[in-house]
Amino acid sequence: MNKPNKKHSRLDIILEFFGSMNLAITILVAIAFASVIGTVLQQNQPYNDYIIKFGPFWHEVFQTLGLYNIYGALWFLALLIFLVLSTSVCIYRNTPIMLRDMQQFRLNVKEKSLRLMSNTQSWTTEKKAEEVEKIIQHFLKLKGFRTRIKDHEDHRVIAGMKGRWNRSGYIFTHVGIIVLCIGSFLDGGFGLTIKEWTGQIIPETRDIRADKVPKISRLKPQDSISFRGSISLPEGGSSNIVFLNVRDGYLVQELPFAIELKDFRVEHYTSGMPKSFESDLIIHDDQLDEPLEQTISVNHPLIYRGYALYQASFGDGGSNLTLRAWPFHSQKLQTLDIDIAVKENRSLNTLFGKYRLEVDDFKMFNIFPNTEEEKAVTGKRFKNFGPSFTFKVRDASGVANEYHNYMLPVTQDKRRFYLSGMRSTVAEPFRYLHIPADNKDSLDRFMAFHALLHDPIRAKRIAQDSVKAAMSDVNKTDKKLQDDVVNSMMNLLTLFNQGGYSAIERDIKNKVPKDKQVDVAQAYVKILQNLLQNTYIALLKQEGVETEKDVSDFDNQFYEDAISAFAGIGAYGSPVYLQLADFKHRESSGIQITRHPGQNIFYLGCLMLIIGIFMMFYISYQRIWLILKPENGQLMITFAGSGNRNQRDFAVEFEQLKSHAVKITS
Amino acid sequence: MSVPNEYMNVEMQPPFYKQLNIVDWIFAILLIAGSIFAFQKYSGLMDGYEVGILFGTAISLIAIGWVWKPMRALMFYIAVLSLFAINLYGNDLAAAENNFFLKFLFSGQSATMWMSALFVMATVAYFVELFSGNAFTGKVATAMTWAATAMGFIGLLVRWRETYLHGIDVGHIPVSNLYEVFILFAIITALIYLYYEKKYETRSMGAFVLLVITAAIAFLLWYHFERDAAEIKPLVPALQSYWMKIHVPANFVGYGAFALAAMIGVAYLIKDVAVKRNPQGRVAARLPSLDMMDDVMHKSIALGFAFFTIATVLGAMWAAEAWGGYWSWDPKETWALIVWLNYAAWLHMRLMKGLRGPVLAWWAVIGLFVTLFAFVGVNMFLSGLHSYGEL
């Protein structure tokens, strides 16, 4: 379009195609659509989740189309390359036009074409051409126009131009776009993708120690132009590698220096919300005379040798925990203290065989919003449940349940409970076992009660005593009947110990005809409660609590809560209760390390883009022409102008210019 | 050049600075003095960037006031009333309940309520003006829009102070959550509208533009009363940065301008149909010319596009500082890009392909939905690094 070329060469056709506005807009819209998909369809999730969501057929289709990692898909990259190509061709073709626009005054315009413009006017004057020329030139200069004059023998042309930088706005914007694309390509990690295709590197998928990762999954500092990786450092720990996540595996990226974490701190607002995360880092580098100490926090990274170190997350760095194991389903009240660190595991020998204990995490604070009533009482918006830890107990066949135990009793409805959450899959929420704390805020009474109920000899004695007492009331001394009642008491207790009231219910459903079930259930509950209550009284006596008069409200409530808790133990799944007795907190800081050498190129592109946009929008580009032509002894003036944008505004401006021009030349 | 001077006497416009009058200079001096005062008093709390932002803001405000004169008065009233309210507070947050002026007029929340009420009334007034052609009603509508805008700014500025009264470490500029930015959205859209109203000397676009502001107000009130969103909360660490002070306002100039363009688009489409059906009809007569609306739409989108570009780039720079990369394809980022590409395509179609008429108007209307999704939809439906203002 810039050269009147009759014969189109193949190159011309290609340029025509790439430089066409239609292609450009198509690409813009296509990228926009792809981006929409990328935000609506969650990216980089485990394949299983997708299969569940979409079914195998669509999963296959989506996977083939690369929809799960759109921004890394080949076709998306191709779109971006097309954009760059199209914009480049556009620049190649339009820049000469723009430059010409900026320099040429078009002094050869014809009067006829001026008269055809939408902003045009002619008038005559008595003044001389030279004089008019001077006046007009001066006037236009004041109005910000640059002017040129050309003599065409029978007429003269004065051409003025203003706002030519508007034209370079085009160049700035579009070159800016290419520059920023180049910058972001540099940082896009395509180098790694290519290395992976060509088989130079293969991501590691096993969970092994970093120094055991084979060479094929390791990158030397000079191997990657750009990357984005992370490492979790425990306090006191140091590292000279970072991990790069690659789909379901990872690569080990070596750094030319080592990072040590001296200390990690979390600060909280008075409300309990986290206020800041800070890591004190020490950089060890042969290039440094002495190690570099620097604190990083969110929004305040450390940039060192082109690597940026960010405070990204935090976690447990292997806190040492002392756990007290209380056996469930046992008559012995014997505890075992276990020392273990977070992320470690060890075997547990129990009455029910061998288990594996895996400690996953430890948390110093557990902060929850208060309900409205709690807010009214405490005046605080948040409450802190204190330290907790999570762990798994895995049986010999490899099946594991996950647990979440708080160290301290938690107040609920004015009662205090040791909370232990349990779940068998990650997908479900924790179900909490509420173990009541006794008057010393400890587990002792509950555990003693539990053990007593599991002690066949002592429980039987209590059963006998209570049956005797009950029968003496009604004066019955039938030994056989007594024994029968005691036996059924003990049977019920066994059932209760196994699975709480629901175990008894199940038993009734299996053995008793339907029409009698309700009656039997009521009788059973009565019998069992008698035993449970008497056991509890016996326990209180043993503790030295006065029981002759009324039992205190606290002790009554404790009984109720303990019975509900026993009922839950059957489904608890672990043969022990693990109480957090003591801990030594060791935090870890999640540090993100990136290298983006294209960043400044990207910013340069952005800057050009912004400058260009403002030039295009806010510098108005205007041209005007005057043709001075002597006619019948007078001077005929034809004035016309054009603005490339905002025709309305220009029309107004032209009106003013024209009326001025008419005035000063008449 | 020796041009006889008498020829040049035809009222040539003097250079810009010579057109400034005494009020302009007092205005500028007050602003400079104010920012120096703020600097002296609070420089201990500011980092270098924030000092830059403080003086940069002062200079921009001076420029705005000089170019668009009514802004001087607006800024003056906002400053006086906000300082009055802040002074009433002293150091006691409880004054919001005890002091008459704070409780009923100028506490952050009360001022916001006044803003809401005034915007809704202004909308009604603009509609009355549109249908009746009553000039006085139109003037009232304009006055109420100005007042609402002032109240919105006062609300935000006083709220800014209130955050500090909650605790020195809680204090932050009130553009940190959806509640606060909705106020910002309403007042910026209103300001851009008022500018065009004056420039084009027509009030008949007001009803349409104020409609979108009223919609924002409706959301704001729902959000306030149903979700307790007006509560002041401390900032999560990721938001504690000077970037917020420039990134968010720049974004909202973009959103506001796009929303305005879309509403002009609606007016355009109505007029377009009306003219075809009945060129002499009331609707056709009451609405501004298609030509003018096309022009406003284009100017507004150009303005929005320029600021949105800046905002997105600032966002990228912030991301580079907070998240470890200037572009992470986070949903909010990606939607900003989608919005940007959409309007880039719009501008190309208009300027390069010479597209005009209903198609562009429709496109601008659709653009509002794209913008709206980037604005609230992302927070509601998509998760990501940006989900600060949740619903």
Ligand code: HEM
């Ligand atoms: C990454 C894609 C692109 C973006 C973001 C972009 C952006 C812009 C912007 C913001 C403008 C200013 C609009 C205005 O003038 O008011 C513009 C104008 C323009 N664009 Fe693009 N552009 C892109 C690609 C292209 C391509 C591929 C072409 C060539 C086919 C092109 C040709 C033009 C032309 C000729 C102008 C008008 C210049 C003038 O005369 O003022 N653009 N572009």
